[in-house]
Amino acid sequence: GFILSHTSMPVKVPDEKDIDEFLPKREPQWLLDVDNPVTHGNIIMPKDYPKIRKAMQEAQEKAKELIPKIAEEWKERFGTYHGGLIEKYRCEDADYILISYAALGAESKVAIDKMRKEGIKIGLARLRSFRPFPVEDIASLAKESDLIVIDRSISLGMEGPVFTEVKASLYGISGSKVYGFIAGLGGKDVTFKDIEKMCKKVVEDRYEGYEWYGIEG
Known part of the structure; x- marks a missing residue:
């Protein structure tokens, strides 16, 4: 969105020769070949x-x-x-696990570290793949933890797409609760403080249902 379009950060790019050696040789199945x-x-x-x-x-x-x-x-x-498929961060003893993805991931780590210092047992699962969806990983996370999902998209007429997929992954196999928020649509900035506020609504039992966060500002 807007932030990603107008900011920059260092990127480590491997040598092209090393990349070519790592990748399998490209052999296209379908060619326009007169023979x-x-x-x-x-x-x-x-x-x-x-x-x-x-x-x-x-x-x-x-x-x-x-x-x-x-x-x-x-x-x-x-x-x-x-x-x-999924990157796990400080999930080992977590009572709650935040599920985020894309640009929210780095901010989420800062929020997790801050809440950990306050004694809140919370971890982070950062989605790296939406399709295929990591159903087995999500089910494993929910064995001992409730899940908090922050979506940066809305499936109109339903809910956030990741929130829906997470609930579907747990249907019939887990009694863990899943809490959902929508934030940051259209590139609106979501800071680690915002993420912390959303998570604390759940941890402090102030969650009142599926919530659009930050649209009043």
Whole structure:
């Protein structure tokens, strides 16, 4: 949004040669080749459409296994780790776990550290992938902790998309509570102090239901 468009920060970019060595050789399946002609089109017959959608779903399930593995390989090669499907921070003994994503992640860590110093047992789970969604990781987090979700989007007519997905992930397998907030739409800044205020509403039993935070300012 607005903040990301008009601010900058240092970025470590690996050497292009090292990246090329890390990536598998690109071998495109479909080429415009006069010696091996094929028909390209955007029409899929009804009998074939379900097969294609099923193949897409199977690819997503395969990606769920590959993403954490490749993240570990990247860490070994370049020394940085991006958390696979989900990045966990100070979750080991947490009574509450905040689920955030994207630019909220760095601010969330500051808020978590501040609340920890105050004796609040809270951790952070930073989503790195929305599809495939890390259902198993979310279920594992909820075994001992209630979850707080901050969405920067709204699925109109429903709720925040991550809030909805988290609840669906726990349906029938967990009694943990899930608390939801919407904040920062349109690039509006969400500071670590804002994140702390939202979390403390839950911790201090002042949460009154799914809430749009900060729209009055």
